[in-house]
Amino acid sequence: MYHLITIGGGAAGFFGSITAAENGAESVLMLEKSSKLLGKVKISGGGRCNVTHHCFDPRELSKHYPRGEKSLIGPLHGWGAQDTVDWFQSRGVDLKTEKDGRMFPTTDDSQTIIDCLTKAARDAGVKIETSNGVSFIEKLGDNESDGARFIVHTDKGQRHRARCILQATGGTRLAAGAKLAEQLGHQLEPALPSLFTFKIDHPLIKDLPGVAVADTTVSVIKSKLNSRGPLLITHWGVSGPGILRLSAWGARELSELDYKFTLVVNWLPDIDAATTITQLRSDWGKRQLSTRCPFEPISKRLWARMLEVVGIPETQIWSQLSKTHTQALCKLLNVCHLPVDGKSVNKDEFVTAGGVELKEINLKRMESKLCLGLYFAGEVMNVDGITGGFNFQNAWMSGHHAGIAIAADY
Numbered sequence: 001m002y003h004l005i006t007i008g009g010g011a012a013g014f015f016g017s018i019t020a021a022e023n024g025a026e027s028v029l030m031l032e033k034s035s036k037l038l039g040k041v042k043i044s045g046g047g048r049c050n051v052t053h054h055c056f057d058p059r060e061l062s063k064h065y066p067r068g069e070k071s072l073i074g075p076l077h078g079w080g081a082q083d084t085v086d087w088f089q090s091r092g093v094d095l096k097t098e099k100d101g102r103m104f105p106t107t108d109d110s111q112t113i114i115d116c117l118t119k120a121a122r123d124a125g126v127k128i129e130t131s132n133g134v135s136f137i138e139k140l141g142d143n144e145s146d147g148a149r150f151i152v153h154t155d156k157g158q159r160h161r162a163r164c165i166l167q168a169t170g171g172t173r174l175a176a177g178a179k180l181a182e183q184l185g186h187q188l189e190p191a192l193p194s195l196f197t198f199k200i201d202h203p204l205i206k207d208l209p210g211v212a213v214a215d216t217t218v219s220v221i222k223s224k225l226n227s228r229g230p231l232l233i234t235h236w237g238v239s240g241p242g243i244l245r246l247s248a249w250g251a252r253e254l255s256e257l258d259y260k261f262t263l264v265v266n267w268l269p270d271i272d273a274a275t276t277i278t279q280l281r282s283d284w285g286k287r288q289l290s291t292r293c294p295f296e297p298i299s300k301r302l303w304a305r306m307l308e309v310v311g312i313p314e315t316q317i318w319s320q321l322s323k324t325h326t327q328a329l330c331k332l333l334n335v336c337h338l339p340v341d342g343k344s345v346n347k348d349e350f351v352t353a354g355g356v357e358l359k360e361i362n363l364k365r366m367e368s369k370l371c372l373g374l375y376f377a378g379e380v381m382n383v384d385g386i387t388g389g390f391n392f393q394n395a396w397m398s399g400h401h402a403g404i405a406i407a408a409d410y
Helices: 011-022 039-047 058-062 070-078 081-090 110-124 175-183 241-249 251-256 273-283 300-310 323-334 390-408
Strands: 002-007 028-031 095-097 102-105 127-129 134-139 150-154 159-167 188-194 196-200 212-220 226-233 237-239 260-266 336-345 351-356 374-376
Touching: 002 011, 002 150, 011 028, 011 110, 011 159, 011 390, 039 110, 058 070, 070 390, 081 095, 081 102, 081 390, 102 110, 134 175, 159 175, 159 390, 175 188, 188 241, 188 251, 196 241, 212 241, 226 241, 237 241, 237 336, 241 251, 273 323, 300 323, 323 336, 374 390
Parallel strands: 002 028, 002 159, 028 127, 159 374
Antiparallel strands: 095 102, 134 150, 150 159, 188 351, 196 237, 196 336, 212 226, 212 260, 226 237, 260 336
16 A cells, blocks of 8 residues: 555656655655656756746745636745755755746756656655556545555556545646546546647748747737737747747637637837837938848848838838838837737647646645545646746645645545
């Protein structure tokens, strides 16, 4: 009989298992359905692993979670970003902070985090099995002589008795993970993609992959959804932190629109293009518009394409810029309409909105209110963060609280 069986070998599952084992859980088994452990850690942050975010105030940190914001204030007081930094540092992994607040290992290699977690699990005595998922959880009565509450049935036909179960199966888009929570009486908020990019086919951005603008505002027409941040033009449309934040906060609303809507981009959020262009007609009168972009945030390639889309000839000089062309250029710069026709995954990362309802979980312990001995950690709960290390912070935080409670549950 195991004190704890953890279902899922990702960040939350590892952290919960390690914490439980290090705090007195004598027998811990972690089951991972796939052949690889910590798959999301491996690919996160372009292979560097965005461990957490440099935001050490729990209330401020909680504002980065479209689902779960107010509910997480208390748990983040108990385990915040500084606790994460200290935990990894105490195990020989130093983190660094980048300009946008994201925190990475100083090695810039996600394998550093994987090695740290696997070593900590091994040292704590956590038993790990890969390629062995869970097909069914049988709930036992309250009078088992060995204290077991569950029998866990695996895909390999094994039957393991357990006192506690930690479900850390990740986003509930995976039906098997969702089914386990439902088996034990939980309701699920339907799963939807979050942190996705937008598919756009428009002459302005066609064949300009890699072109970025460091600060833009983006919004959805006929909606209150808006965001500010860097925008990146891709082979299929637009991405970047500003877009990903918009997709996270608008996950359900954009799904209801079937991911077909008009995106409004202000390429120069702090600049009134009309005022600047009026001044340029005087100051740069004899210069050709195509010679140089007068707006520093916009690259020459994007500027040239803007002139082309508006219909401004390559030889056009500033002093002779027509009123019609001026109005069209100003609109393109400050109120650019781009038709969105679908979504794409952000690189290899996938975050879902949805999961086990937070009202059914004791968030101080991450324990089910409906099933004694069942705990949750990570994205299986109806919690998701915007890009920037917030989803991993939720994994460490919820894994920690669950692990502490499980260790004491005997």
